[in-house]
Amino acid sequence: MTFAAAENRYSEMPYRRTGKSGLKLPALSLGLWHNFGHERPLDTQRGILRRAFDLGVTHFDLANNYGPPPGSAETNFGRIFAEDFRPYRDEMIISSKAGYDMWAGPYGDFGSRKYLLSSLDASLGRLGLDYVDIFYSHRPDPETPIEETMGALATAVQSGKALYAGISNYSPEQTVAAYAALAEHKIPLLIHQPRYSMFDRHIEEGLFPVLDRLGMGSIVFSPLAQGLLTDRYLGGTVPADSRVATSRFLNENSLSETYLERARALNTIAADRGQTLAQLAVTWILRQPQVTSVLVGASSIGQLEQTVAALEAPALDADEIASIEPYAVH
Ligand code: NDP
Secondary structure (H helix, E strand, O other): OOOOOOOOOOOOOOEEEOOOOOOEEEOEEEEOOOOOOOOOOHHHHHHHHHHHHHOOOOEEEOOOOOOOOOOHHHHHHHHHHHHHHHHHHHHOEEEEEEOOOOOOOOOOOOOOHHHHHHHHHHHHHHHOOOOEEEEEEOOOOOOOOHHHHHHHHHHHHHOOOEEEEEEEOOOHHHHHHHHHHHHOOOOOEEEEEOEOEOOEOOOOOOHHHHHHHHOOEEEEEOOOHHHOOOOOOOOOOOOOOOHHHHOOOOOHHHOOHHHHHHHHHHHHHHHHOOOOHHHHHHHHHHOOOOOOEEEEOOOOHHHHHHHHHHHHOOOOOHHHHHHHOOOOOO
């Protein structure tokens, strides 16, 4: 059936300005790293994407290698976009990236101009788009000069194939260097995409002050620690359809006694606030002014709805933040 987006889709979702730019992102964005490859039914994917858009989620984050197999998330998104979302293109922020291993040989990995620009063309082909809104260098390249990698992002923007440029997984020092290299082309570095959650706080000390100083935004990935900061594993068992059971990026080693103690304690704090653990994890991140958007994943519509409902909760007060502190550690 033809998709007609909900008329009230902008009534609840807050939109936050990305650093000092003109671009606003939804407080919660949806990522397609998992759950959108060829191994998942297209109708399940379509349902999640439609519901997200109806809830005011205007930003969908992809990368060349998302799947499995690599490229399939862009292909599937492109198909659903063509069938459902094309009339809404101007209401959507669609991103892609290049930086991890994508194709054989010396030109399908890291940060050369050769790789980034050919990968962007390939992504646009799979997505069926003329341009992406944000194009990222997915990771720093220790061997390629930062001027070359940022020069490729500048070309992407100048050619109209990307509207904005971003970086992901760069250290604070690499971020400063990338910002300066892109500024040579008179293009601002819009956004950083780092990992951040109650279980990974490495960006608080080094990166947050740099983002403040440069006027950059951030969109933080794996905010639910890939599902560890949800009730998915609290019973001590591994659901057959869960990421621990189905993905090579998370395994049972993560489900230690220490993990279970911390997650259960956080779950109790969440319950005392009338929230789920996933919702508390989102509320806790959104208190940081440097975070523009929380980039979640979802394997079902129900998960997405539950996570988005975190936005209805009151902010954490100082006592609550202090009570979370002993458990919000690596
Ligand atoms: P999350 O930490 O949000 O984990 C998502 C997983 O958590 C889901 O697949 C699901 O697991 C579980 N989950 C989500 N909501 C709920 C809920 N309400 N209740 C119970 N379980 C829930 O994020 P991801 O790790 O998926 O990363 C999000 C996005 O960030 C990616 O799609 C990608 O766009 C980006 N990313 C970027 C990276 C980079 O290097 N730049 C690296 C990694 C991610 P299950 O499947 O078990 O149901």
